Amino acid sequence: MSELIPSYLETDFYTLKQRLNDLLANSDTFKDYNYSGSNISLLIDMLSYLSELNTFYINKLSKNMFLDTTDVYETT
Incomplete structure (x- = not known):
């Protein structure tokens, strides 16, 4: 089984879904x-969506931690 190299820039829904499909297809x-066309496709979709949403919130949180890059006035 080949190892998946982490790619931190490709965190959109479709890329995550494809990477999960590849990971499961390579497993024993x-x-x-x-x-x-299976029920596991629904679980892969939900996991990809939640991963993308979590990445969005983490990026937003880390961006608003510093004064130079903040978007929201109330956080400064």
Whole structure:
């Protein structure tokens, strides 16, 4: 099984979904599974959405921690 190299710039929904599909397809447990029309596709979609949302909030929080890069006036 090949290792997935972390890519911190590709955190959109479709990239995360593709990376999860690749990860599960390369595993021994879900090797011959059809991901396009199954219930696991719903779980992959939800996990990709939550990962993208979490990345957005972390980026927003880290951006507003410093005075030079803040967007919101109330946080300064």
